[in-house]
Amino acid sequence: MQEDAVGGLTAAMALVIAALVTVVVVYRCFFRYGPVLSTGFKLFGINKPPFATVVGYTAPDFETLRDLLKVGFESGDDLGCQFAAYVDGILVADIATGFTDRSFTVPYTQDTLQLVFSTSKVITCFVFMHLVNTNRLALSDLMSKYWPEFAAGNKANVTIGDFLAHRGGVAYLDKERVPTPEDLLDLDSLASKLAEQPHNFDGKTVSAYHAVTRGWYLNEIVRRVTSGKTVRDIMYEEILPLINERDLESGEDKEKLPGESSEAFQFHYGIPLAPAHVAKKIHATKAQLDGYSFVQKAFYGLSPRRLLLALKQYPVPPSLIKAYFSKGSIQNLALMASGPDFSKRPVRDNPWCYNDPVLLASSSPSFSGITNARSLVRLAELVRNSGKNGNGSPQGLVSRAVFEESLKPIVPMEDKVLLKMFELTQCGLGMQKIGFGAFDTGRVGEGLVWYGGAGTGGSVLYFELEYNITFCFTMNFLHLQSTGDKRSWRLIEELVRIVKLKKMEENSRK
Numbered sequence: 001m002q003e004d005a006v007g008g009l010t011a012a013m014a015l016v017i018a019a020l021v022t023v024v025v026v027y028r029c030f031f032r033y034g035p036v037l038s039t040g041f042k043l044f045g046i047n048k049p050p051f052a053t054v055v056g057y058t059a060p061d062f063e064t065l066r067d068l069l070k071v072g073f074e075s076g077d078d079l080g081c082q083f084a085a086y087v088d089g090i091l092v093a094d095i096a097t098g099f100t101d102r103s104f105t106v107p108y109t110q111d112t113l114q115l116v117f118s119t120s121k122v123i124t125c126f127v128f129m130h131l132v133n134t135n136r137l138a139l140s141d142l143m144s145k146y147w148p149e150f151a152a153g154n155k156a157n158v159t160i161g162d163f164l165a166h167r168g169g170v171a172y173l174d175k176e177r178v179p180t181p182e183d184l185l186d187l188d189s190l191a192s193k194l195a196e197q198p199h200n201f202d203g204k205t206v207s208a209y210h211a212v213t214r215g216w217y218l219n220e221i222v223r224r225v226t227s228g229k230t231v232r233d234i235m236y237e238e239i240l241p242l243i244n245e246r247d248l249e250s251g252e253d254k255e256k257l258p259g260e261s262s263e264a265f266q267f268h269y270g271i272p273l274a275p276a277h278v279a280k281k282i283h284a285t286k287a288q289l290d291g292y293s294f295v296q297k298a299f300y301g302l303s304p305r306r307l308l309l310a311l312k313q314y315p316v317p318p319s320l321i322k323a324y325f326s327k328g329s330i331q332n333l334a335l336m337a338s339g340p341d342f343s344k345r346p347v348r349d350n351p352w353c354y355n356d357p358v359l360l361a362s363s364s365p366s367f368s369g370i371t372n373a374r375s376l377v378r379l380a381e382l383v384r385n386s387g388k389n390g391n392g393s394p395q396g397l398v399s400r401a402v403f404e405e406s407l408k409p410i411v412p413m414e415d416k417v418l419l420k421m422f423e424l425t426q427c428g429l430g431m432q433k434i435g436f437g438a439f440d441t442g443r444v445g446e447g448l449v450w451y452g453g454a455g456t457g458g459s460v461l462y463f464e465l466e467y468n469i470t471f472c473f474t475m476n477f478l479h480l481q482s483t484g485d486k487r488s489w490r491l492i493e494e495l496v497r498i499v500k501l502k503k504m505e506e507n508s509r510k
């Protein structure tokens, strides 16, 4: 009798201890430390990562951004990242911290090149503004004007502007048309498959985020209006020289990959097929992508929203949860299942599959931008400046009229894929009018209108016209948020705070 009671007590105690251990393990593995740090470090303090050092430049009064950049690395939310910003046409920050790899050996610097996923779409909008500016197309033109086969399957009424604004009706592709990385290299065959794809919504204008398809279709339009040039060619031959102020086609630069230079501006739509030694040079500097393990995705994706909020964690957006866990949902079809088809590739897990060299050789202007924060911010600043100067290079990219027309908002619609109102401009730039952040109160950068966009995992590139701010955050460790995450939000908040304070001081001095 007594022995039974003791046995019961021991069992109860064992249960309590097991429960406590579980709570501590879950807390330390998922909440106390970010996903970058190893379980060994989180539980036992072994394999401590090195101290974070911030490299690069900050203008006087902007130094606090350096400490904030470090927070992400120190908390284990960041592996390597960059932040760059312009205010009133002047570079005020160009900083980086962390490492290019999980073994913390190669530092991440402002020069490190990085795949930025959908932030590439912002650049593709700029390319289209440039094409409008050089009279090669109009946003109101039908896609089928240049590509008659595109009209098939109820797509006859889709304009280029609709397409840029994710209203092209081909947010996802039917299974038989989903391209493999190899398929993407044959542009003619790709184009005929894309043209055959029926409209996803029977020809009705619907907002549905074209996560991967947008770039492939737009690339074909560019080929047709420029007799064969790709979006990548336009970047290298027309936009890049404008920024680097020299023609890379000429003279001694022949050996170099276009755009591969020691100068500040570097933007590559993937890594084109090039002589091995040239390609290797870029590979060597491109940081590999890293991200949540399956267990981490499941934990953050499936934990109750309230629990996450109570522990000051940002819940994963519903669209991403559906994309990952609900096969056949429109989110899954548009964000994951429309290609590239990685099923026969050596690496299939997301995001590591996007390091695939064959994929990177393709023209995929929706997601293949390889660049750094400093370059992205430079190009966005050039576009922003167009609104002010508006007479083309070197101060602006396009005329003031094209700039103003491109930035006019279109009537917003609830997006079927993203499950939220999607505010966009005529040329398909994203508009962030309610600030950044997952919480409904206290959003970052609230009250200003931000133009730009964000990429899977955390990269963001935006400018605004009231305080003349342009900023960019890029990184190699992907989080499960849709428009930046706490790593960039804290930097935006501080940047806006500093700028507003400086303007107030300037005004009171006047």
Ligand SMILES: *[C@@H]1O[C@H](CO)[C@@H](O)[C@H](O)[C@H]1NC(C)=O
Pocket: 154, 155, 156, 157, 202, 203, 204
């Ligand atoms: C295109 O627009 C015209 C005129 O509004 C309409 O009659 C036609 O049905 C539309 N075509 C498709 C494929 O939706």
Ligand SMILES: *[C@@H]1O[C@H](CO)[C@@H](O)[C@H](O)[C@H]1NC(C)=O
Pocket: 388, 465, 466, 467, 468, 503
């Ligand atoms: C932003 O730039 C415009 C054009 O140069 C200028 O008129 C305006 O005063 C600037 N905004 C601020 C808050 O300084």
